[in-house]
Amino acid sequence: MIDKALKGDTRYWIWLAFLLGVMTLGGLSYVQQFKYGLGYTGMSRDVSWGVYIAQFTFLVGVAAGGVMLVLPYYLHDFKAFGRITVLGEFMAIAAVSMCLMFILADLGQPARVLNVILHPTPNSMLFWDMIVLNGYLFLNIICGWVILNAEAKEVPPPKWVKPFVYISIPWAISIHTVTAFLYAGLPGRHFWLTAIMAPRFLASAFAAGPALLLICAMAMKKYANFDPGEKAVNKLCTIISYAAIANFFFIGLEFFTAYYSNIPGHMHTLDYLFFGLEGHDNLVPFMRFSMVLGLIATIAIMVPAVRRNDRYLVITCAALFLALWIDKGVGLVLGGFVPNPLEYITEYVPTFGELMITAGIWATGFFILTILYKVALAVDRQIHG
Amino acid sequence: MDIKRRKFLKLAGLSAVAGIGAPSAFNMLLRGEVSASEGKPSGHGGGEGHGAASTTKYRYGIVIDVRKFASIKGLAGKCIKACHTIHNVPNYGNKKDEIKWVWVESYEHAFPEHSQYKRNERLHKLPILTMCNHCDNPPCVRACPTQATFKNKENGIIMMDYHRCIGCRFCMAACPYGARSFNWRNPREKDSQGRYRFLERINPDYPCRMRGVVEKCTLCVERIDRGQIPACVEATGNTGAMIFGDLNDPNSEISRVLRETFTIQRKPAVGTHPSLFYII
Ligand code: SF4
Ligand code: SF4
Ligand code: SF4
Numbered sequence: 152m153i154d155k156a157l158k159g160d161t162r163y164w165i166w167l168a169f170l171l172g173v174m175t176l177g178g179l180s181y182v183q184q185f186k187y188g189l190g191y192t193g194m195s196r197d198v199s200w201g202v203y204i205a206q207f208t209f210l211v212g213v214a215a216g217g218v219m220l221v222l223p224y225y226l227h228d229f230k231a232f233g234r235i236t237v238l239g240e241f242m243a244i245a246a247v248s249m250c251l252m253f254i255l256a257d258l259g260q261p262a263r264v265l266n267v268i269l270h271p272t273p274n275s276m277l278f279w280d281m282i283v284l285n286g287y288l289f290l291n292i293i294c295g296w297v298i299l300n301a302e303a304k305e306v307p308p309p310k311w312v313k314p315f316v317y318i319s320i321p322w323a324i325s326i327h328t329v330t331a332f333l334y335a336g337l338p339g340r341h342f343w344l345t346a347i348m349a350p351r352f353l354a355s356a357f358a359a360g361p362a363l364l365l366i367c368a369m370a371m372k373k374y375a376n377f378d379p380g381e382k383a384v385n386k387l388c389t390i391i392s393y394a395a396i397a398n399f400f401f402i403g404l405e406f407f408t409a410y411y412s413n414i415p416g417h418m419h420t421l422d423y424l425f426f427g428l429e430g431h432d433n434l435v436p437f438m439r440f441s442m443v444l445g446l447i448a449t450i451a452i453m454v455p456a457v458r459r460n461d462r463y464l465v466i467t468c469a470a471l472f473l474a475l476w477i478d479k480g481v482g483l484v485l486g487g488f489v490p491n492p493l494e495y496i497t498e499y500v501p502t503f504g505e506l507m508i509t510a511g512i513w514a515t516g517f518f519i520l521t522i523l524y525k526v527a528l529a530v531d532r533q534i535h536g
Numbered sequence: 537m538d539i540k541r542r543k544f545l546k547l548a549g550l551s552a553v554a555g556i557g558a559p560s561a562f563n564m565l566l567r568g569e570v571s572a573s574e575g576k577p578s579g580h581g582g583g584e585g586h587g588a589a590s591t592t593k594y595r596y597g598i599v600i601d602v603r604k605f606a607s608i609k610g611l612a613g614k615c616i617k618a619c620h621t622i623h624n625v626p627n628y629g630n631k632k633d634e635i636k637w638v639w640v641e642s643y644e645h646a647f648p649e650h651s652q653y654k655r656n657e658r659l660h661k662l663p664i665l666t667m668c669n670h671c672d673n674p675p676c677v678r679a680c681p682t683q684a685t686f687k688n689k690e691n692g693i694i695m696m697d698y699h700r701c702i703g704c705r706f707c708m709a710a711c712p713y714g715a716r717s718f719n720w721r722n723p724r725e726k727d728s729q730g731r732y733r734f735l736e737r738i739n740p741d742y743p744c745r746m747r748g749v750v751e752k753c754t755l756c757v758e759r760i761d762r763g764q765i766p767a768c769v770e771a772t773g774n775t776g777a778m779i780f781g782d783l784n785d786p787n788s789e790i791s792r793v794l795r796e797t798f799t800i801q802r803k804p805a806v807g808t809h810p811s812l813f814y815i816i
Contacts, residue, residue: 188747189703190720195632199708199718259703259718259748266682266702277681277706338675338806339712416649492714492803493645497631 152300155529156522162374163525170518177511180504181256189259192505197497198488202481202509203257207250209359209480210516211330212352214246214287216360218323219390221294225316231382234531235368240295241523242364243323247288249516256508276332283326290319295523303530327352334487342420343487345408351401352479357394359475361387362468367524369465377528388458395449395471402442402478423496424486431489431496438482445474592692595672595783596755597811598769599793604777605663611777612640612663615768619667619753622767624744626723626734635717637753638667638768643816646802662816665768665778668715668753669802669810670694679710685750692811693755701749708750712806715752722747783811 159167184191194201220239223229255261272278294316301308331349338344345351365387371377409417422428424438448471457463490496501509605612619625619638626635643650646664674694676685684701687694708716724744725733738744742758745751756766764770769780781790793799799813 188719188721190633190747193632194720196634196708196717197714199705254704257704259705259750260701260746263682263700263702266684266700270682270700272681272683274678275681275706276679277704281681333706337679337710337712338808339803340709487709492712493641494648495645 152296152303152526152530153522156525158529159525163521167518167521170514170521173514174511174518177508177514180507180511183504184256184508185261189257191502193499193501195497195499197491197495198485198499200257200484200488201499202501202505203253205480205484206509206512207253207257208330208333208352208484209476210246210250210253211284211327212356212475212479213360213363214243214250215323215327215353215356216358216364217243217246217291218320219357219361219387219394220364221316221323222320223386223390226320229386231380231386234535235364235379235383237295237299237527238364238368238524239360240291241527242360242367242520243291244288244295244523245516245520246360247284247291247326248519249512250284251288252512252515253509256512276329276336280326280329280333283322283329287319287322287326290315290322294319299527299530302534305534324353327356334483339492340487341414341416345405347401347404351398351405354394354397354401355475355479358391358398359472359479361391361394362472362475365391365468366465366472367520369461369468371524371528372461375528377531384464385458388452388464391468391471392449392453395445395452395475398475399446399449419490419494420486423489424482428490429496431498433498433500434482434485437477441474441477441482444470445478448474592688593690593784595692595811596760596780597670597783597790597813598755598766599779599790599797599799599813599815600665601777601779601815602662602664603815604772604775605665606658606661608775608777611772611775612665614771615665615778616640618767618771621736622739622756623742623754624723624735624739625751627736628734633720635719635723635751637717637751638665640664641666647800649803649805650800659816664814666713666715666802667768667812668694668755669713669808669812670755672809672811673807675710675712675806675808676707676716679706681706688757691757691760693757693760694752695754695757696749696751698743698745698749698751703748703750705750712803712808713810716750717752718750719745719747 192201192203217239220232220236224232224236255264258264267278267281294312297312298308298316328349331352334340334343335345335348365384368377368379368384372379406421409421419428423431424434425442426432427435448467451457451463451467452471457467485499489498616638620627620636623637625637628634640663643659643662643664646666652659670693672692674685674687677683677687677694680686681704682700682702684697685694685707686697703718705718708718723734723746724738727733732738735744756764756768759766765780769778772778779790779793781788783790783794785791794813797815799815801810801813804810
């Protein structure tokens with residue numbers, strides 16, 4: 152079936168060539184990092200995780216977001232998602248692949264990664280995260296690929312895949328819950344030590360994932376004559392808006408707890424992110440921009456006129472995606488390190504090479520996504536003409 | 537709590553995670569069998585504030601008398617030098633690559649949660665020697681996905697296996713004391729004349745680390761095994777600035793000092809049960 156990805160117009164090949172170019176630059180930068188060590192990045196003793204882990208965290212959310220299509224389609228028999236559910240599953244595959252690459256890029260000794268399996272350690276949340284992420288990748292490959300294959304042959308999907316589809320639904324929740332536990336269980340990191348970390352992660356995931364999917368679907372509608380269907384688009388918008396509202400509600404709760412309790416440790420990081428702490432305010436413009444942009448986009452996506460206009464819809468989804476990316480893919484992880492446990496402030500600025508590696512991994516993810524969507528599109532065309 | 541029972545509880549906890557044997561662990565919780573303090577009145581910190589005693593045979597700790605460090609000039613520097621030369625700790629001369637096992641901290645940074653109104657001038661200037669606390673309940677060990685950082689079953693020391701560490705730095709995020717350092721680059725890098733750039737000389741008796749792994753104070757476990765005391769403690773000579781010993785032995789000097797003197801630990805509220813104590 153993969154041969155379907157080998158036929159495409161010029162635009163398709165230019166896009167793939169562009170991605171390959173970025174992937175090459177990222178790969179070359181990674182060789183540098185591999186030779187020098189992680190000092191190649193902007194990380195330090197005080198800010199010991201940087202953009203890699205932040206991207207990883209965000210992308211786990213994008214992967215989990217795919218379940219917002221699988222669940223209505225399979226559990227509630229919401230037929231309108233029939234054509235795009237597989238897109239959700241394929242997006243999960245691409246996103247989890249990126250997650251695994253970001254983890255690998257962040258390891259000081261990548262060649263030893265198998266130690267996690269050779270010395271299994273159930274008390275470590277990272278161990279569980281590895282299990283659920285790989286499991287989720289496997290589940291989505293099975294569900295997405297087998298079902299699409301059946302569709303291509305115009306036979307009903309085999310019965311044995313159904314249980315996998317149902318397992319994949321709670322599994323999607325689990326990947327983001329366990330990822331939240333990486334942060335929410337650490338003593339002495341006040342900003343992360345919050346019981347609503349997992350729900351917050353899930354809310355932002357269920358907005359960001361479908362938002363990205365909608366952007367892809369709209370792009371395919373414009374360039375490849377693929378119609379996701381008005382009903383499906385409308386439903387997705389509703390899902391996105393509820394999730395985004397929940398996300399901002401949760402952020403509000405964090406603010407309340409910190410500032411009403413007035414406990415310094417709980418206020419410090421929020422101060423740093425949104426107002427600046429003792430003159431350190433690198434992230435303030437980004438965080439404020441993210442908040443304003445996110446709120447505007449959340450309101451916009453509820454407006455019927457926006458939903459009906461493809462261009463407005465894409466802009467709105469992109470704005471929301473960007474806002475959530477800044478909030479989680481930048482502020483959440485980096486903010487947790489400021490101030491450090493001894494209440495010093497060290498700011499982190501990623502290096503150029505680090506950003507190239509990051510771009511390279513994103514490009515790899517989009518490469519996988521493009522190929523998978525191309526196949527899905529070809530099958531879709533074969534069925535729907 | 538004896539070792540067998542502790543082990544069983546661990547097992548029960550594990551199987552609860554795995555979803556088997558969950559009812560039994562749950563019942564024990566219901567019956568209040570899983571409690572931090574043994575028969576003592578259970579405050580939020582577990583009776584004495586410190587919680588249950590260690591289950592290892594020995595539990596080594598250090599009492600640091602900060603008053604002595606304040607009055608004897610250069611004493612802290614001597615300790616740091618002793619540790620860092622013996623353990624081949626590189627000196628990069630910049631904050632980004634920095635590796636340190638033991639260092640001097642100011643009072644407000646070492647004890648950020650202790651507040652004093654109109655704080656005594658003396659407190660501001662105190663040199664607080666800080667290093668790994670060899671926590672009895674160590675979050676770094678809990679977080680490590682490979683058991684590359686682990687608690688020595690015999691003596692409770694929190695140790696590192698440099699050959700197993702994958703460099704994920706989860707332990708650094710988990711340590712509430714900033715005690716851990718990462719090798720951001722090759723510590724054994726040489727200049728054009730073949731001299732080590734970041735090490736004055738190499739002590740062949742202690743392993744050099746490779747880049748990409750985490751390291752920290754090991755309480756000189758290699759010396760303790762040989763019957764010696766930690767190098768930093770040794771460097772304080774007979775000043776009495778540092779008292780090293782077995783916390784499990786009621787007759788040890790350190791136990792006596794702890795009973796007779798008012799000492800504090802860093803960040804007691806996070807429940808790590810440090811084995812380092814400070815006399816301010
Ligand atoms: S001080 Fe930090 S590194 Fe040392 S045992 Fe405690 S948590 Fe672990
Ligand atoms: S960096 Fe090494 S010691 Fe620390 S958690 Fe990861 S594997 Fe364990
Ligand atoms: S106990 Fe040993 S390793 Fe730890 S700081 Fe002292 S000399 Fe260094």
